Amino acid sequence: xxxxxxxxISVFIAExxxxxxxxxxxxxxIPIALFFFDxxxxxxLVAFAHLFGNVIRLIVFKRDINKExxxxxxxxxxxxxxxxxxLLTIISADVLKIILGGVLVLYAAITLKNPIILKQTKKVxxxxxxxxxxxxxxxxxxxxxxxxxLSSFRMSKESxxxxxxxxxxxxxxxxxPIYLSNNFIQYNMYIYIPVLLVLAVVGTIIGKKxxxxxxxxxxxxxxxxxxxxxxxxxxxx
Numbered sequence: 001x002x003x004x005x006x007x008x009i010s011v012f013i014a015e016x017x018x019x020x021x022x023x024x025x026x027x028x029x030i031p032i033a034l035f036f037f038d039x040x041x042x043x044x045l046v047a048f049a050h051l052f053g054n055v056i057r058l059i060v061f062k063r064d065i066n067k068e069x070x071x072x073x074x075x076x077x078x079x080x081x082x083x084x085x086x087l088l089t090i091i092s093a094d095v096l097k098i099i100l101g102g103v104l105v106l107y108a109a110i111t112l113k114n115p116i117i118l119k120q121t122k123k124v125x126x127x128x129x130x131x132x133x134x135x136x137x138x139x140x141x142x143x144x145x146x147x148x149x150l151s152s153f154r155m156s157k158e159s160x161x162x163x164x165x166x167x168x169x170x171x172x173x174x175x176x177p178i179y180l181s182n183n184f185i186q187y188n189m190y191i192y193i194p195v196l197l198v199l200a201v202v203g204t205i206i207g208k209k210x211x212x213x214x215x216x217x218x219x220x221x222x223x224x225x226x227x228x229x230x231x232x233x234x235x236x237x
Contacts, residue, residue, distance in 0.1 A: 019207025
């Protein structure tokens with residue numbers, strides 16, 4: 001089996017998980033993609049998969065975005081995504097891997113030691129948007145941070161997923177042009193992009209069917225479990 005098929009299978013599974021929890025596809029995929037690509041190429045390709053998944057989630061769920069959260073998360077996310085993605089273009093891959101490992105282990109330690117309880121304030125939303133945007137741009141793993149902050153605002157599961165997807169989409173649309181302008185993806189890899197789109201569509205549709213079979217309490221527990229699993233994954237990276 002060609003190794004790229006294994007990557008595509010991972011994308012498919014990650015999109016299902018990402019749809020159910022509202023985050024996680026990039027957190028799962030970045031470590032896996034590093035088995036097949038260099039760090040910067042992995043981040044760029046996963047960004048496309050993440051973008052497609054977010055767009056499809058916005059289409060299939062057809063629920064209202066929490067406009068207040070979108071604004072207070074979205075604006076700082078865009079600004080800090082540009083900062084993070086620009087730093088990615090100038091920092092060496094070896095240094096980035098050290099930063100990535102440190103961020104992952106730190107997040108895991110904080111998450112697993114004590115539940116993260118955040119106040120439902122605009123300041124918290126701005127901080128969450130800034131952190132998730134920066135780490136999404138620099139390392140491609142901002143979703144877990146975004147989920148930690150947004151899940152504190154007690155939205156319905158549909159509104160949570162759509163709001164997460166909308167914020168993730170604008171982050172992806174901000175960082176991808178920076179990645180492409182710096183040639184993170186080689187021309188012979190552009191053929192992978194349509195495949196990522198198909199996988200995002202199918203994975204999201206399957207994930208949607210699973211979401212609507214869950215009640216609110218189960219859904220929130222899955223979010224918390226997914227955040228913890230992301231932390232474990234980060235420790236093991």
